Amino acid sequence: QVQLQESGPGLVKPSQTLSLTCTVSGGSISGDNYYWTWIRQHPGKGLEWIGYIYYSGSTYYNPSLKSRVTISVDTSKNQFSLNLSSVTAADTAVYYCAREGSYSGSPPVADYWGQGTLVTVSS
Amino acid sequence: DILMTQSPSTLSASVGDRVTITCRASDTIRSWLAWYQQKPGKAPKLLIFKASSLESGVPSRFSGSGSGTEFTLTISSLQPDDFATYYCQQYNSYPWTFGQGTKVEIK
Numbered sequence: 001q002v003q004l005q006e007s008g009p010g011l012v013k014p015s016q017t018l019s020l021t022c023t024v025s026g027g028s029i030s031g032d033n034y035y036w037t038w039i040r041q042h043p044g045k046g047l048e049w050i051g052y053i054y055y056s057g058s059t060y061y062n063p064s065l066k067s068r069v070t071i072s073v074d075t076s077k078n079q080f081s082l083n084l085s086s087v088t089a090a091d092t093a094v095y096y097c098a099r100e101g102s103y104s105g106s107p108p109v110a111d112y113w114g115q116g117t118l119v120t121v122s123s
Numbered sequence: 124d125i126l127m128t129q130s131p132s133t134l135s136a137s138v139g140d141r142v143t144i145t146c147r148a149s150d151t152i153r154s155w156l157a158w159y160q161q162k163p164g165k166a167p168k169l170l171i172f173k174a175s176s177l178e179s180g181v182p183s184r185f186s187g188s189g190s191g192t193e194f195t196l197t198i199s200s201l202q203p204d205d206f207a208t209y210y211c212q213q214y215n216s217y218p219w220t221f222g223q224g225t226k227v228e229i230k
Contacts, residue, residue, distance in 0.1 A: 047167065047210060047221040062218040063124075096166055106173065107214045109157050113166035 002027040004097050004114035012091075012121050018084040022097030022114055029078045030055040035100040035108045036080045038071060040093040041116070048093075052100060052108075053080055087121045094118050125150050125213050129222035135230040142198040144225045146211035151191050155215035158187055158196045161224075162207045170209075171196065201227070 008020035022036070029036060038050040051061035053071040061069045070083040084091060094116040100108030126149035136142050146156065154174040159167035169178045171187035174194055184199045198205055206229055211222040 046223045047212070049212075049219040049221070051218075060217055064218075098166075107155055109169065109172045109212075109214050110159075110167075111169050111172075111178070113168075116166050 002099060002112045004099065004112060006095060006097050006114045006117040008117065008119070010118060010120060012087055012119060013123050014088055014121055015086055018082070018087050018091060018095075018119055018121070020082045020095055020097075020117065020119070022080050022082075024078045024080075024099070027099075029073065029080065030075050033102040033108075035102065036071075036073065037098045037100050037110060038082045039096045039098055039110070039113075041096070042090075042093045050082065050084075089121050092119065092121045124218060125152060125216055125220050127211055127213055127220050127222040129209075129211055129225050131225060132223065133226045133228060135228045136201050137230045138201055138203060140201045140230075142201050142205075142227060144196045144209055144211075144227075146189075146194045146196070146222050148192045148194075148213055150216075152213040152215035154190045155213060156187070156189070156194050157212045157214060158185075159210045159212065160205075160207045161210065167210060198227075 003025045005023045012018045035052040037052040053059045053073050068085045073080040096116045097114045098110040099112040101111045102108040128147045130145050156174045158171040161167040175187045186197045208224045208226045210224050
């Protein structure tokens with residue numbers, strides 16, 4: 001059973017960089033057909049897809065955040081990470097990491113999620 | 124971006140009721156639609172993928188239908204464990220986008 005766990009600071013100052021890591025257990029991050037994704041949820045609001053990384057290092061970012069987002073992968077540690085620069089209070093949210101699986105040629109869909117971690121942007 | 128619109132935003136229902144939630148896409152997404160269930164303080168859980176395929180382990184009272192731009196999630200007989208917020212998500216065109224959610228409350 002694949003499990004994902006987010007880790008990182010729960011409080012970030014405005015203009016600084018938010019950094020989170022997702023540790024994957026119960027499966028290899030290097031598996032074919034899996035995309036490793038970050039999704040966030042503003043307090044009391046809906047879900048916003050941030051972007052993905054494939055184990056090879058290829059990425060796609062939501063254009064709304066592209067100028068500030070970097071997602072990286074460390075296959076030796078079975079981890080992937082999110083960096084979001086120049087944060088403001090509008091980036092306060094619960095951040096989820098997720099595995100998106102692509103089956104029989106279908107686009108990838110998020111079938112395993114971490115529990116989420118609240119990151120507050122405040123001085 | 125493809126805009127996903129769910130209705131209603133809130134739904135009040137009783138145990139045993141048949142419940143239907145609608146999701147509309149601003150452009151065709153073929154059948155690449157997923158439904159998630161989220162309970163307070165928890166991560167979303169995948170219920171339905173490819174519009175009508177039931178995720179493993181999900182009770183058969185959940186079903187999905189539709190294609191193109193209009194989709195529905197149906198719960199055939201609402202159970203106490205089903206009171207939650209439901210989200211649709213399109214995964215046809217990047218960036219993937221979600222509906223605003225439908226909260227199913229106890230009547």
